[in-house]
Amino acid sequence: MVLRELYLKRIRPFYHSEFVKILTGVRRCGKSTLLRQISEELIASGISSDKIIDINFENYAYNSLRNPDAFYRHVEDRIEDATGKTYLLFDEVQFVDGFERVVNSFRATHDVSMFLTGSNYKLLSGDLASELGGRTLSFRIMPFTFGEFCDFRGVQGAARASLFDEYLRWGGFPLVCAERDEASKAVVLDNLYDSIVLKDVILRNKIASPHTLETVLNFVVSQSGSTLSGRTIAASLSDQNRKVSAPTVYDYLRAIESACIVGKATRYDVRGKKVLAFEEKLYVCDLGLFQQRKSPVAEDIGHALETLVFNELVARGFKVFVGKIDAMEIDFMISGPEGKAYVQVAYMLASEKTREREFGSLEAVRDNYPKYVVTLDPVTRNRNGIIHLGLIDFLLDEGLLVLG
Numbered sequence: 001m002v003l004r005e006l007y008l009k010r011i012r013p014f015y016h017s018e019f020v021k022i023l024t025g026v027r028r029c030g031k032s033t034l035l036r037q038i039s040e041e042l043i044a045s046g047i048s049s050d051k052i053i054d055i056n057f058e059n060y061a062y063n064s065l066r067n068p069d070a071f072y073r074h075v076e077d078r079i080e081d082a083t084g085k086t087y088l089l090f091d092e093v094q095f096v097d098g099f100e101r102v103v104n105s106f107r108a109t110h111d112v113s114m115f116l117t118g119s120n121y122k123l124l125s126g127d128l129a130s131e132l133g134g135r136t137l138s139f140r141i142m143p144f145t146f147g148e149f150c151d152f153r154g155v156q157g158a159a160r161a162s163l164f165d166e167y168l169r170w171g172g173f174p175l176v177c178a179e180r181d182e183a184s185k186a187v188v189l190d191n192l193y194d195s196i197v198l199k200d201v202i203l204r205n206k207i208a209s210p211h212t213l214e215t216v217l218n219f220v221v222s223q224s225g226s227t228l229s230g231r232t233i234a235a236s237l238s239d240q241n242r243k244v245s246a247p248t249v250y251d252y253l254r255a256i257e258s259a260c261i262v263g264k265a266t267r268y269d270v271r272g273k274k275v276l277a278f279e280e281k282l283y284v285c286d287l288g289l290f291q292q293r294k295s296p297v298a299e300d301i302g303h304a305l306e307t308l309v310f311n312e313l314v315a316r317g318f319k320v321f322v323g324k325i326d327a328m329e330i331d332f333m334i335s336g337p338e339g340k341a342y343v344q345v346a347y348m349l350a351s352e353k354t355r356e357r358e359f360g361s362l363e364a365v366r367d368n369y370p371k372y373v374v375t376l377d378p379v380t381r382n383r384n385g386i387i388h389l390g391l392i393d394f395l396l397d398e399g400l401l402v403l404g
Helices: 007-014 033-042 060-065 070-079 099-109 126-131 147-155 159-171 182-205 210-222 230-239 247-256 287-293 299-315 354-361 393-398
Strands: 020-025 054-058 086-089 112-118 136-139 262-269 274-284 319-323 328-336 338-346 369-374 386-388
Touching: 007 136, 020 033, 033 086, 033 112, 054 060, 054 099, 054 386, 060 070, 060 099, 070 086, 070 099, 086 099, 099 112, 126 247, 126 262, 147 159, 159 182, 159 287, 159 393, 182 247, 182 287, 210 230, 210 247, 210 274, 210 287, 210 386, 230 247, 247 262, 247 328, 262 299, 262 354, 274 287, 274 319, 274 328, 287 299, 299 319, 299 328, 299 338, 299 393, 328 354, 338 354, 354 369, 386 393
Parallel strands: 020 112, 020 136, 054 086, 086 112, 262 319, 338 369, 369 386
Antiparallel strands: 262 274, 319 328, 328 338
């Protein structure tokens, strides 16, 4: 089992806090395993197991607790039997109708530290934070990063680079990573995709036209890293004789995003220092899904690498925007507690035109925040204070990317 230190180190400071810790992410990305690791760390720190109430609502043993009254009574009785702070870990809690009121009751009336996981809008929406009085902390959990994939395979040091092509092709869903031959990986990935579409999008959102939803979803996944809107998607599908209205596409996009299948990077005007409410980019949460759904004749290495870096940045806990400066675009402007940085992503800087494009947009930014160009070039060359990083080094060493 891979210790998911990337997330644990950000959650640990709040283990004993009254804030409700919300772990969101696409189905089967490893949220349940992470919750189990939190429980194990609490016990290892000296917390008695009888002070930890751990319920997985996907486990049929707890099926009766999907009723909010039964859920409340079961947990309330156990809290009353414990002394001191109680730790509540509820996995896939959205299966309980009205869970927001129940968990808020525990928070308001007892000394508890609460952890929730889920993969849909009920945990992502502002309604939950409002119900809980704003006392929430959200952590987006992703499928394995490349570094975690190497740990999962037990490969260390320079040998990790040999796994990059496999990761780029098949992504980081733990169930897929566990398979070794490509035929098995393809079967697991297809079934996982179907499960996500059926359970987390179609059924939960009561989609009237599953075929249209899948058409929109396949298009969005295959176009990861592109600037998309409901209107442009509707127009593109209409050009392919697949009629769907823009309002319907917008509804489906909200459902797809709420299932954590895609992440959104809002455009940020670097010069004007403001968020722009248009031309957002969407990135699929895992490269395996992108590679399975992209056109078999398209050359998508640029979008694949951009998606890979976006997901890595999200996994590291950064807020990620698409930078705009005049007519130029910066792939990512990121922010975190330590400050900001800019990141450009490219396959290789093989020509002077490519070098000018990637470095030039960063050179146009007249501030002192760190600036990076990340590529697969075997040799890196910094320019005018802009740091050139090799992609694999960037993925395996968090310390190379510093905010300022």
